[in-house]
Amino acid sequence: MPPVWRKHLIICLSLGLLAIPIYFMDRASAGGGGGNWIALDFRGLIFWTYITLLAIHIVLSSIGVVSFPKSGTLRIHFWSMVLSVILLAAGFFFYGKLLRARAISSRQRTLMEKSRKRWCYFRPVIYEERWERESNPQIDSPLTILK
Numbered sequence: 001m002p003p004v005w006r007k008h009l010i011i012c013l014s015l016g017l018l019a020i021p022i023y024f025m026d027r028a029s030a031g032g033g034g035g036n037w038i039a040l041d042f043r044g045l046i047f048w049t050y051i052t053l054l055a056i057h058i059v060l061s062s063i064g065v066v067s068f069p070k071s072g073t074l075r076i077h078f079w080s081m082v083l084s085v086i087l088l089a090a091g092f093f094f095y096g097k098l099l100r101a102r103a104i105s106s107r108q109r110t111l112m113e114k115s116r117k118r119w120c121y122f123r124p125v126i127y128e129e130r131w132e133r134e135s136n137p138q139i140d141s142p143l144t145i146l147k
Contacts (some may be wrong), residue, residue, distance in 0.1 A: 006063045007073040012058050019054065023047050049088070057084040 001009075026047040061080035068076060 002069070004065055004069050004073055008061065008077075011077055012061070015054055019047070019050060022050050037076065053088050055096055056087055057081055060084055060087075110147070 024065055026044060029042075029046070057077075057080055059076050062075040064071070064080050065073065
């Protein structure tokens with residue numbers, strides 16, 4: 001095993017082992033808000049964000065070690081971590097946009113279905129009343145009411 005890969009493996013394993021104290025820190029900070037604050041549950045937010053960041057970082061740094069073996073392991077890991085943070089932030093941003101677009105689309109679809117139901121139920125009533133008047137002119141005729 002070349003020394004570049006050995007250093008890469010040591011760095012990746014140490015970052016992976018760092019997930020254990022982050023997990024316990026995340027569990028310890030899971031208490032709800034106190035007093036008049038809304039009790040929000042953020043259990044797993046720190047841990048799963050770190051795991052996602054670590055997965056992106058390992059993939060990018062492995063590609064960097066394969067592509068640029070002479071560049072230096074620490075330099076590759078530094079730029080890989082910077083790019084991982086940028087990709088994670090962009091992923092959160094686009095996922096939020098996707099959820100917002102889906103909510104807007106769902107709301108528009110719901111409004112369209114309600115409008116369609118209203119017209120589907122409303123129009124046959126008009127046609128039925130018109131058909132009854134045309135087929136039986138004595139109903140609702142002003143002359144029958146006066147007689």
